[in-house]
Amino acid sequence: MRPSLVCLIVLIAMNAGSIAHAADPDLRRGAKLLSxxxxxxxxAAxxxxxxxxxxxxDGHLLLGIARYHLGHPSSAEREFRSAINLHTSHPARALYYLGLCQSALGDHRSARATFARLRTDYSGSEEAAMLEHRSTHAHAPSVESPNRWSLVLEASGGYDDNPTRSTDLSNSGGSAPSGDNFASEEVGVTVPIGTTPFRLHGFGYGKEYATFPAYNVFELRGDLEAVLHPRLDATVIPSYTVLHIWLDTTSYETQHRAAVRWHERWNDVLATDLKPYAVLKLHPQPFTGSDGxxxxxxxxxxxxxGSGPVARVEPFANGEAFQAxxxxxxxxxxxxxxxxxxxxxxxxxxxxxxxxxxxxxxxFDANLGVNRRDHRTEEGLDLSDRPVPWLTLHGDVTFEQNRSNAARYRYSENIYA
Structure with missing residues (x-):
C-alpha cells in the first residue's frame, strides 16, 4: 500500500552533472538515464x-532515487543511508528522500525526525524549502535538480525610532525624537567542497540610514565548516569564521572565531544544540582598547x-566572558x-x-563613575508568507530596551521593517 504522501510528491531527478566525477561509465550512464x-x-546501470x-x-544516492520512483522504498532507504554515511555531496537531498521512504514504509516517527534534521542542518536548502511548501499547500511544486551551491538574497526597508540609541528611558514620552528610515541588504553563498564534508559560506550585510550615516553598519563574513554525522540522529559541525565590521566607511573590528556545534535529535519532536566557541577580536586605532x-x-x-497550532518552540541561552x-x-x-x-x-x-x-x-570605569551593569530586553513579532519555495516575504517589529546603571547607555528603540 502506497501512502498519499508518495502520490503527492513528484520530483525531477538529479542531473548527470551530480556524478560527473565518477570514473565508472555505468555510474555516469545511470545518472543520465535518471535525469x-x-x-x-x-x-540497472x-x-x-x-x-x-x-x-x-552519490552513486548510492542516485540508486536510491531510482528505486524510490520505481516503488521500492525499503531498498531505496538502505541506499540513502549508505549515501549519508559515505558523505554524499547532496546530504539535504539524501535526507529528503530518506524521510519520504520512511513515511512510505509507515515509520512516521523516523520520518519526522529525519525531516527535522533536514530543517535544522540544511535550513537554507532547496529541500527544506520544499518541506515548508509541502506542509502548507495541497499540491507539491515542480522542483529543479539540486545544485552544489546555494544563494540567498534579502533586502528590506523600515523605520528605526532611535538609531542613535539616545539616552531616553527617563523621558516620559518614550523614545527620543531621532527616528530615521533605513535600508538593509544581505547576500549569502554556500559552496560544498567536492564530495568532502567541508563547505564554505560567504555572507555580506549592510544597513544604511537616510540621515544618520555615522550609524551605518557593513559586515563581511566567511565560514569554513565540516558537517560530520557520527550517528543518524546527531550532527557535529566544527567551524572557523572570519568577520570584518565597518561603521560607515571606518574599519572597526575583525573577529576570528572557532566553534563546534553539536546537534542531537532525541526523538521526533525534541532536539538540542550546544555550541562552545572562542573569539579573538582585533581593532585598528583608535579602537584598540577593545582588543581581546x-x-x-x-x-x-x-x-x-507537529500538527497543532504551535509549530515550534525554542528556548535558548548564552554565556560569555570577554577579556579586553x-x-x-x-x-x-x-x-x-x-x-x-x-x-x-x-x-x-x-x-x-x-x-x-x-x-x-x-x-570600574572612571569616565562613568561606576562598574557598569546592563539589563537589556528585546521582544519582537515577525509575520511571513512564502508564496513560492524560493521567495519569503516578511514584516516585523522589534522593541528593545537597555537599563543600565550608567545613564549614558540607557535607551529604548523600536524598529519596524
Missing amino acids: RKNYKDAE LVHGLSREPRNA SAVGVNARLRWDG STAYLGWTQALVGLRARTQRYHGWGLEAFGLYRYRAYAA
Missing part, C-alpha cells in the same frame, strides 16, 4: 557501477509541535530567550521572540 526519468534502466565503486556516495578574546557557549532546545585589553571594556554576560512559531496557514506564519541579557563589565 530522463528512465528509472528502470538507470537502476547504477547497480553495475556500484559493484565496481561501492563507496561512491572571548569564550562562550550557546545552547538551544527545540520542540517541534582595556579592563573596563571587558565583560561577563548571561542571556536567556524564547522563540515560538505558529503553523503556516495558507502560506502565512507568525513568529514571536523575546530575550533578556545581563552584562557585568569587568572593572
